[in-house]
Amino acid sequence: MLQGWVIFIASVAYLGLLFAIAFWGDKRADQGRSVINNPYIYALSMAVFCTSWTFYGSVGRAATSGLDFLPIYLGPTLVLVLWPYVLEKMVRISAENRITSIADFIASRYGKSLYLGGLVTVIAIFGILPYIALQLKAVSTSFTVLIQYPEIVMPRNLGRVPLFQDTAFFVALIMALFSILFGTRHIDASEHHEGMVVAIAFESVVKLAAFLAVGLYVTFGLYDGFQDLFAQGGAVPHISQLTHHFGTGGYAQWSTLMVLSMFAIICLPRQFQVAVVENVNPAHVRKAAWLFPLYLILINVFVLPIAVGGLLQFPDRNVDADTFVLTVAMANASEGLALFAYIGGLSAATGMLIVATIALSTMFCNDLVVPVLLRLRWFQARFTGDLTAFLLFVRRSAILFVLILAYTYMRLIGESYALVTIGLVSFAAAAQFAPALLGGIFWKGGTKAGAMTGLILGTLVWLYTLVLPSFARSGWLPIEFIDQGPFAIEFLKPYALFGMDGVDHLSHSLFWSMLVNIGGFIWGSLLSRPSELEQLQAGEFVRKLDTPGAEPVTTWRGSASVGELREVLARFLGDGRADAALVDFARRNPVDLHPLAEAPPPLVAFAERQLAGVIGAASAQAMVATVTKGEVVSTEDLMRIIDETTQVIEYSHELEEKSRALEETTAELRAANERLKELDRMKDNFITTVGHEFRTPLTSIRAAGEILSDNPALPDAERDRFYSVVVAETQRLTRLIDQLLDLSKMEAGDLEWNMAPLDIGGVIDGAVAASSPLAQAAGVRLDTELSEGLPGVVADRDRLIQVLVNLISNAVKFCDPAVGRVRISAEAGDGVVTVSVADNGSGVAAIDRDRIFERFQQGSSGESLINKPKGTGLGLAICREIVDRFGGRIWVEAREGRGSVFRFTLPV
Amino acid sequence: MAPDPAQIPDKSPGGAPPDATGRAGRAGAFSISLFLFAALMLLPPIVTLVEGEANLFGLPVIYLYLFAIWIAVVALIYLISERFAPAPDPTLVPEDAAPDA
Missing domain, CATH: 1.20.1730.10 (Sodium/glucose cotransporter)
Known part of the structure; x- marks a missing residue:
């Protein structure tokens, strides 16, 4: 068959x-x-x-x-x-x-x-x-x-x-x-x-x-x-x-x-x-x-x-x-x-x-x-x-x-x-395009000079290590070319270049050709300066991965007439297709197709692309250049504009950044200034207050002293009374100074704290015992009420007693003068122990509740205004300082009925 | 008459935004890892392990291995491109296919 x-x-x-x-x-x-x-x-x-x-x-x-x-x-x-x-x-x-x-x-x-x-x-x-x-x-x-x-x-x-x-x-x-x-x-x-x-x-x-x-x-x-x-x-x-x-x-x-x-x-x-x-x-x-x-x-x-x-x-x-x-x-x-x-x-x-x-x-x-x-x-x-x-x-x-x-x-x-092995030899030839091709779509920095260098070097090495020796094996070149190298130069043997032996011919050729190709491409690119058109095209090709479908950059600035463009198109596309292309473009873009009208840049770019499909990009560019008068490619301008714009944008961005930073700094400065002013005012107030607080006892002492020295014949009873005033006021002055020093030491962190685990019940009992003479003298009853099983706290015992005594004595001072009652209680909960000191006095006005913990600020309500202040005005400030130090909190609440409750917490 | 390229609608699969979460992000990451995996499995030194006189089911192990890996890689390309890359919008019929004017 x-x-x-x-x-x-x-x-x-x-x-x-x-x-x-x-x-x-x-x-x-x-x-x-x-x-x-x-x-x-x-x-x-x-x-x-x-x-x-x-x-x-x-x-x-x-x-x-x-x-x-x-x-x-x-x-x-x-x-x-x-x-x-x-x-x-x-x-x-x-x-x-x-x-x-x-x-x-x-x-x-x-x-x-x-x-x-x-x-x-x-x-x-x-x-x-x-x-x-x-x-x-x-x-x-x-x-x-x-x-x-x-x-x-x-x-x-x-x-x-x-x-x-x-x-x-x-x-x-x-x-x-x-x-x-x-x-x-x-x-x-x-x-x-x-x-x-x-x-x-x-x-x-x-x-x-x-x-x-x-x-x-x-x-x-x-x-x-x-x-x-x-x-x-x-x-x-x-x-x-x-x-x-x-x-x-x-x-x-x-x-x-x-x-x-x-x-x-x-x-x-x-x-x-x-x-x-x-x-x-x-x-x-x-x-x-x-x-x-x-x-x-x-x-x-x-x-x-x-x-x-x-x-x-x-x-x-x-x-x-x-x-x-x-x-x-x-x-x-x-x-x-x-x-x-x-x-x-x-x-x-x-x-x-x-x-x-x-x-x-x-x-x-x-x-x-x-x-x-x-x-x-x-x-x-x-x-x-x-x-x-x-x-x-x-x-x-x-x-x-x-x-x-x-x-x-x-x-x-x-x-x-030569023919038998040609399949792979062809592959090796095509592989020479790879660095320029792949480098071109992934690396913006690749330039024409680099691509040229790589291609030429790679192809020459391919020719030398694969094609020429295959010619020699076919008998068209002396076989000594392979065995001994050209002119008997050993290290130029085409199958063992520079002595690289023991690899198959293909791997040998691919290695050397790719080495010089890729090397030439990279170094050629790094050492050359790309033209503006190259830079534009590089951007176009490389960014395709990031922005598919983005509009191509128009590189032409029109100085061609529509008629001239049409003529160029017609030469390569034929009349019919050229007209159809222009009409098609005009259908989508507002453009005047009158032969004498100036062609807008998008139309010029469009014409170039149409031509590129026929005669290739390089020739198309050259052809369009023949009809666009003046400068051939306006990319230099374009690049400059792009550069300038980018710079301006960058500058204005920087400016914005700086002015924002400036505003922030200003705000910070203003706040700091406010704070300083406040501190200054507080310092003035402090000095005034301290001066006032000192003057009160000093005035009493001076008055008593003058009376005593001016009237040597004062009766003994009178004399004793004045002496006791001097002693009492001096004590008060000393106490004031002690407390002041205490407070500033605490604030400066100079004080030594002996923090130790404490039984809070024992501490309260101690404080109550220390305060009971005072209470008895004022006719006030002290009650203690401690919950069962209070956990231990970590604090400085002496300081904690100082807080309690201070609060108790305050309570005693401001108690109902008729039937004074002060109740001290402690209970545990929420990871803290809360200690309360409640009195049945006149209470603290709502607006004073925060203020009284400041230095020299005393309750403005009730008898304290009418009568002479009963304390130094530092006691509660010290209490707050101490409790803060222990990691707790102190505050005052109005008590149900009458009086107020001072409470503070201590972490367990 | 092919359209002006500027007019070609974005034909990326699904027209997904070209950011990191788009096609190039998810499918791309899978693609690159598959590429590395395939290169690892098909190049020395891994392939040297299957070279030898051994047979499996009466076939040379190296023959079975190479085709098994190959089929697995193609199956994974299928999974990545058809499952992870969003399907293209069917309404975007390319105009290029239109006949000449």
Whole structure:
């Protein structure tokens, strides 16, 4: 059944189906019923990551080296874990800036630099072209192998296929046609290529189904499930070695492959194309973050079983492991499955061919051709009109050019070593974009000079440590270049740079290239000064994480007329689209579209973005600059204004802070001043009061003394009376001074306190005993009432007695003169002992209740006003000082009925 | 005709405020910890522990281990992105998908 014509017709039919699907996709899009506005299609289109290198090569790698094919798919899974930070951010940035490719992205980020875009494009073309060649070779090989059925012959034993019998040549041409048809439908490269994306998603389904079919066939058809397969494989020592160990490269290579594939999933131009440029809705990233890794798991589950099966089927090793996916079915006469596997491999190859070619041709056109042409005066003079047809022509030619170049490369280099390893070499080339790309979206400080330095250094090291030695191994350079280093300089050996030996070539290259790339990027950025436009773009790209959907900063200040802008737009978009764009803008923004009207800055920015989708950010900026008169970019002004504004805001903020602080200080000062005034007044009062208090007894003493000295003949009785007055007043004076000293000592904290646990009942009894002579003299009855089981308190016994005696004597003094009663009681509760001294005197007026505890303040009510004050006016102040010291509280209450109660508490 | 980017509505999932409590906060923290976990489990030195001749259920332990971790990581991405990140507002149909003018 597997004659040549069957295979040919099947291939043509499959490719025809692809065209039909793409056509249908575009048609649906035209009707406004987008097929690709769907996270599942988006995730499937990302599976373009799995090329024929995956389809055939993974099995080959597993059969020769072991498990180290896996990190190439584990790495992307790791990156997608970080989807909110990496992929979604890139998608948002690209949607807003109408990014058309990875070169455009990097150029845009670093100040819309023409040189950077060109550099990235050149690296991408040189890095990816061999990879495209590899796909063509896979198609060619698989066809050649299949057509030998029922024999199994390796292509290397067949000699060269003539050009026009080579399937790869026709596939290349058909793919060129496909890419031209569905990849250059729109002049705006940031538009979605709906048909192409649907076709890619379809291809992803086909290759997965084919691979799973082969896997299931091997595992459950040829063998009795996984256990059986691995048991049989395990019996063969070298197969067992493969299935139980990391690849021959060991851990270093394992880790390197993981890192490399992490970079590849975002840096390969075709991945950037499907995941970022073709993304319809950033929300799709969320679902693709787990769908795409799921796809990778599915397509990898059977790699090892197929490899083991193949090794068991062809024990004499005359069949390339790279063809196991085909040959295992062929060897067992499963013709239909073999054909399906071939179609699966074809779909894996064509998917990559289409997307990579479109991505590269867009970059080639927008980042190499257009910038160069726009700088040529003769071109400017010659092509003044509509350039859309010309641009499409450039892009289509680029597609054809890329594919033919890839095919030529494959024909020329053929079976050489260079082609076999090119998959990973391409990954390593794409990885060189990672520092500029990731650094660009996370680090505001990255500059154009840094990105340039890193890219150039990294690529040179990549070239030196991977590409040149592979040339040497293919025989185009003397092999001594590897063995002895260039010019026999030992430490420059490309596989052991500076003597770093014992690492696999890939890890070695990745280490050195990333070292100089990242180092160059960081140091170049730190040592250079970014232009204003770079700073603006850096802010735009980096802040996307914090403020998704924030409006882009407008960098243009209008000095272009609407007519001129329209003319520039029309040159690159065509008349119809240019007008439609302007009308569309005017519909949302109040703007005068008269050709002579001045274009407001948002319109200029809008026009620039429209152009950016067509010719890339760098060229778009240059083109708009040609019609905005005067200064090209007004960002310098803008930045200055921003700077000044920020400064003013900062200053006024500082001022506010300071004036608030000043107000606070003023308030504090005022309060302090009030307090000082109060204290001053109190001091004056104190002195006045003290003077008054001293004068009263002094006056009495002086009067008595004068009477005694003036009247020597005074009767004895009289004389005695005056003497006793002198003694009493002197005692009073002494007491006053003692108390004054006591109080000031207490206030200054100079007094010694003998704090000890005390039985409060005993203390009260002692105080009552000390006061009873006084009470008896005044005819007052003292009652004591102590609760049972009073807890002990900690206090200074003498001072506590002083308080009690003072309160009792006060009570005695102010008692009802007729039937004086004083009751002393103590009770426990709430963690304190409360001692009360109650009298039945005239009581204390409400307004005096706080005042009487101040120095020299005595009750104003009752007899104390009429009569001479009965005390020094310091007793209660001292009491309060002492009780405070004990940690208690003292106050006075009105007593029910008549009199007042002085209470104080002591903590237990 | 794609819309002026300035006009594209905020299509962040749920349009949550982009502060620390938003999507980047909760789901982001989970994402980063999952990334570190996956990197730890899939890179040396941890993976060296499963290398060897041992089999489990008749399959090489290293093969089982790598796929088990892989499946677990994908399942966790699913949980984080579909459960912790708020669902996008269905009313925000992207205009980009509209056909050419």
